Amino acid sequence: KTSGEFSILVTFAADGEYRIFADFTPSTSQMGPDGKRLPVTLSKDVAVGNLANYKPQPIGSTERAKTFNGYTITMTPSSEPLASQNDFGFTFEIKGGGKQITNLQKYLEALGHTVVLREEDLQFIHAHPTQSPDAPQNGKVNFMITFPEAGNYKLFSQFQHEDKIITSDFVVNVIEGVKSSSGGAMIHEGMQKQAN
16 A cells, blocks of 8 residues: 555464564665565564463474375475574475475465574564576475574475465474584584584
């Protein structure tokens, strides 16, 4: 809207504390090093219902292959252990009926979107696939993610196939790292044994 305001209808499944994120790119936003406009992310904490009814839930398992709405998705990191302050590739292989899905539709102008939240404080990362949505598909969608700090993170990814939105979620553990000048992952001395 020209007013700069928009609204959405949200139905909360249970009482508790929620954080709502609005992630958008203004047409007047600054340009990033890749030549694309930089996004803006806003958040707001809201309390829903009776907070006495809220019971914290486990973040989930670290299994790498799960089924979502009839689709099997396997998430594979480029290397492990995952260490903060370093770039890691993540491949999502999507299968339906035992076959690789090679005809994903564009969803919000990309082959998919991944939102990453850190368990401790809900730090927010939004990643897009590294491949062009117009390139030939091979049943896999690749993302590059840099985790700012150590911790448990949940990756929520969405893809579109035959007009259906597929939402997946995976949990990864990230150990403390240091930025590598060579581009490879580096971890603090002593952390390697803990990770193995």
